[in-house]
Amino acid sequence: MGSVDTGNQGKWCPPTYSLNPNCNSEEAVDSQIDARHQKVVFALKSGLTMSPPVPSDLGYVPPDGGWGWAVVFGASISIGFAYAFPKGVAIFFKEIQDFFGTSYSEIAWVSSIMLATTYGAGPISSILVNRYGSRPVVILGGLLCGIGMVSAAFCTSILQLYICVGFITGFGLALNLQPSVIIIGKYFLKRRPIANGLAMAGSPVMLCTLAPLNQFLFDNFGWRGSFLILGAILLNCCVAGALFRPIGAATASVKTQVAEEGKDALKEEVTKDAMEMSSPRNITMETKTEEEGGKGCCEKVNQYLDFSLFKHRGFLIYLIGNVLMFLGFFAPIVFLAPYAKHIGIDEYSAAFLLSILAIVDMIARPTTGIIANSKWVRPRIQYFFSFSIAFNGACHLLCPLASGYTGLVVYSIFFGLAFGMVCAMLFETLMDLVGAARFTSAVGLVTIAECCTILLGPPIGGTLIDTFGDYKYMFIKCGAVMVLAGTFLFIMNYYNYHALAKEEKERKAKEEDPKSVRTENEGRNNWNKETAQEGPELEPLREEREGLKKEVNGTNEV
Amino acid sequence: EKNITLDRATRIELSCRLDKYSHLKRLQVTWKRGNETIRHMNKTENSWSIQLRILDYSNLGGYSCTLKGEEEISAMFHLQVPKIEGKEKPIVSYEGDTAVMICKSFGYTPIAWTWYMTNGSEQIAINDSLLADKYVINRLSANVTHLKILKLTKEDDGVYWCEAAFELGKSKGKLQLRVLSLMVPLKPFLAIVAEVVILVTIVFLYEIYSKKKEKSAEDEKEFDQVEQL
Numbered sequence: 147m148g149s150v151d152t153g154n155q156g157k158w159c160p161p162t163y164s165l166n167p168n169c170n171s172e173e174a175v176d177s178q179i180d181a182r183h184q185k186v187v188f189a190l191k192s193g194l195t196m197s198p199p200v201p202s203d204l205g206y207v208p209p210d211g212g213w214g215w216a217v218v219f220g221a222s223i224s225i226g227f228a229y230a231f232p233k234g235v236a237i238f239f240k241e242i243q244d245f246f247g248t249s250y251s252e253i254a255w256v257s258s259i260m261l262a263t264t265y266g267a268g269p270i271s272s273i274l275v276n277r278y279g280s281r282p283v284v285i286l287g288g289l290l291c292g293i294g295m296v297s298a299a300f301c302t303s304i305l306q307l308y309i310c311v312g313f314i315t316g317f318g319l320a321l322n323l324q325p326s327v328i329i330i331g332k333y334f335l336k337r338r339p340i341a342n343g344l345a346m347a348g349s350p351v352m353l354c355t356l357a358p359l360n361q362f363l364f365d366n367f368g369w370r371g372s373f374l375i376l377g378a379i380l381l382n383c384c385v386a387g388a389l390f391r392p393i394g395a396a397t398a399s400v401k402t403q404v405a406e407e408g409k410d411a412l413k414e415e416v417t418k419d420a421m422e423m424s425s426p427r428n429i430t431m432e433t434k435t436e437e438e439g440g441k442g443c444c445e446k447v448n449q450y451l452d453f454s455l456f457k458h459r460g461f462l463i464y465l466i467g468n469v470l471m472f473l474g475f476f477a478p479i480v481f482l483a484p485y486a487k488h489i490g491i492d493e494y495s496a497a498f499l500l501s502i503l504a505i506v507d508m509i510a511r512p513t514t515g516i517i518a519n520s521k522w523v524r525p526r527i528q529y530f531f532s533f534s535i536a537f538n539g540a541c542h543l544l545c546p547l548a549s550g551y552t553g554l555v556v557y558s559i560f561f562g563l564a565f566g567m568v569c570a571m572l573f574e575t576l577m578d579l580v581g582a583a584r585f586t587s588a589v590g591l592v593t594i595a596e597c598c599t600i601l602l603g604p605p606i607g608g609t610l611i612d613t614f615g616d617y618k619y620m621f622i623k624c625g626a627v628m629v630l631a632g633t634f635l636f637i638m639n640y641y642n643y644h645a646l647a648k649e650e651k652e653r654k655a656k657e658e659d660p661k662s663v664r665t666e667n668e669g670r671n672n673w674n675k676e677t678a679q680e681g682p683e684l685e686p687l688r689e690e691r692e693g694l695k696k697e698v699n700g701t702n703e704v
Numbered sequence: 705e706k707n708i709t710l711d712r713a714t715r716i717e718l719s720c721r722l723d724k725y726s727h728l729k730r731l732q733v734t735w736k737r738g739n740e741t742i743r744h745m746n747k748t749e750n751s752w753s754i755q756l757r758i759l760d761y762s763n764l765g766g767y768s769c770t771l772k773g774e775e776e777i778s779a780m781f782h783l784q785v786p787k788i789e790g791k792e793k794p795i796v797s798y799e800g801d802t803a804v805m806i807c808k809s810f811g812y813t814p815i816a817w818t819w820y821m822t823n824g825s826e827q828i829a830i831n832d833s834l835l836a837d838k839y840v841i842n843r844l845s846a847n848v849t850h851l852k853i854l855k856l857t858k859e860d861d862g863v864y865w866c867e868a869a870f871e872l873g874k875s876k877g878k879l880q881l882r883v884l885s886l887m888v889p890l891k892p893f894l895a896i897v898a899e900v901v902i903l904v905t906i907v908f909l910y911e912i913y914s915k916k917k918e919k920s921a922e923d924e925k926e927f928d929q930v931e932q933l
Contacts, residue, residue, distance in 0.1 A: 245804050368796030371889030378896035388907040
């Protein structure tokens with residue numbers, strides 16, 4: 147910085163701000179204070195210049211790599227269990243049905259309760275993540291799943307099975323699913339579609355692993371032993387949770403800790419304004435939350451679960467489109483094997499169709515992530531999403547035309563592709579619309595809305611099949627619903643993109659308006675008057691503060 | 705070859721027909737049961753048939769028609785009682801638990817069901833009225849029977865037979881029961897729990913280690929900055 151001016155009787159004088167060029171002894175103390183100020187100022191300045199412009203959403207720059215890939219791996223395990231486990235337990239149902247002497251529909255309730263709880267507990271999961279962060283919630287979820295399955299191993303009635311396998315394990319899976327999706331948004335921004343695609347690929351991988359594993363466990367240990375061991379396997383979600391290192395504006399302030407230490411030394415002299423200048427985002431946020439303590443409970447609820455999202459245009463579009471889509475999303479998978487058996491294909495080949503679907507799905511998801519991340523698609527990712535939904539619907543509409551085993555194999559391949567494309571972008575598009583900061587609440591609200599249609603989809607398909615005795619009406623219904631949803635999303639997002647572009651233009655115009663610059667200057671003059679009372683020893687600091695403020699304004703506008 | 709399933713006394717007609725009216729002009733057709741030739745044969749233009757009255761088990765079995773000309777062609781008919789399916793894979797259960805074994809008859813209704821357990825090489829009928837707190841036999845529906853074994857022990861391990869009695873005979877299905885102790889699944893369970901605990905510990909220790917490294921690197925940076933001043 148500056149060099150020491152030894153011409154002043156050996157006293158150390160601050161190079162830049164000497165009010166008195168002679169630097170006599172009365173100012174020796176002041177110079178000491180100034181020296182400490184400078185240290186603080188220098189550290190603060192470099193702290194600010196070191197961090198590149200932040201996206202206004204998160205308050206920090208996501209790493210886009212590094213430990214993020216470990217987080218993606220953990221998330222894929224967690225998501226894989228959440229989606230694949232309800233399908234995997236279906237292998238045990240026949241035996242349990244015989245054991246308890248119940249009908250098939252009573253057993254099927256176990257799966258439905260588990261699925262309903264996994265989606266319905268979404269908002270609770272979001273609230274917990276908003277409050278405690280992703281890691282504790284996932285670890286708790288893993289423990290709950292384990293406890294649920296272990297206690298299911300000792301059940302003596304179907305009702306207990308509903309509670310243990312349905313509610314407890316379902317709730318644990320809900321606590322696994324949401325935080326995994328949320329934390330990807332916190333670790334990735336530029337490469338987020340790839341990260342999302344890779345994490346969602348965990349679902350078909352886990353399904354392919356669980357299906358034969360469950361069969362093996364069942365043959366060797368019966369259903370009780372299998373539940374016991376599955377409980378232990380579900381505890382691996384805790385390992386996935388351990389990988390979810392917390393990240394956020396709070397941890398980003400570690401860099402500014404250097405500034406903190408300098409401040410502590412000058413507590414009496416440095417004003418609160420200065421502190422706010424130093425780390426504008428972090429500290430102002432902290433003081434704000436202190437002030438908000440006295441606000442009403444409405445505000446408090448909003449802090450945990452952001453209901454203001456219902457006024458967000460993009461969120462509403464996504465919600466309506468997705469709720470419609472899920473009516474026809476899962477039914478074809480549920481009925482693919484029965485349909486194959488219905489047209490005369492043997493059981494093993496029918497099961498093989500599902501395997502083909504899973505393998506194509508597995509490849510499609512990361513590939514879609516990579517495509518969605520490319521610079522041509524990323525800005526228009528909503529169109530890509532609508533296209534893949536409509537493509538999915540078109541597959542179903544064409545399915546009744548497929549004749550014989552080869553036709554069904556072709557259908558399975560295209561269905562797997564379309565299914566993977568939609569799933570990979572399911573959460574990415576929501577993040578794109580509402581931003582990573584509000585995503586936590588958004589995902590909770592979306593899953594509880596989807597819960598109803600997800601549960602309704604297969605039974606409606608089943609009723610159609612029973613009424614008409616033919617599977618083709620179910621495929622037509624699913625295809626029509628999805629094409630409708632895709633078209634709706636396409637049109638509404640076209641409108642949304644236009645509206646967003648218009649708002650952006652208006653905002654830019656306002657900032658360049660001469661009127662607004664004038665009000666800014668007035669504000670600065672008022673602030674200068676305030677600090678004029680603080681005395682001469684803080685003048686150098688004030689000048690530096692103005693410089694800092696200019697810098698902060700500069701980063702704001704980026 | 706053809707299998708014909710009969711569950712009650714009936715009359716049946718078996719016929720062999722020749723489709724290709726070939727050069728086999730001089731044909732000799734015989735109907736046999738085992739080695740015994742059946743005499744009463746009806747002959748039409750290109751088919752030869754016999755009529756049988758099936759009254760009991762002794763009338764069942766294999767019937768063959770042989771056409772002897774230049775070549776010899778034969779067809780075999782198996783008259784049998786309905787088959788009962790047991791379970792190919794063993795049913796696994798645990799000591800102290802209950803085991804449920806189900807036998808189904810497809811399409812034909814048996815007159816009665818009996819359950820047998822295998823003791824060495826002998827088959828012993830299970831009497832559920834005698835040992836009512838151990839065995840419960842239920843006929844869930846006309847075609848389905850249900851054996852429940854309560855309070856399992858190691859001795860209950862083995863092969864069980866469910867026998868359906870039809871008018872014309874009996875048919876058996878095989879089921880196997882395996883009784884395991886609770887220790888058996890506990891070992892993999894504890895192994896996996898241990899693996900989870902170890903992995904979680906490793907992850908947390910690595911995190912603490914890398915945080916320490918980061919902090920010491922930052923302390924050095926700050927120290928350098930102060931030095932510069």
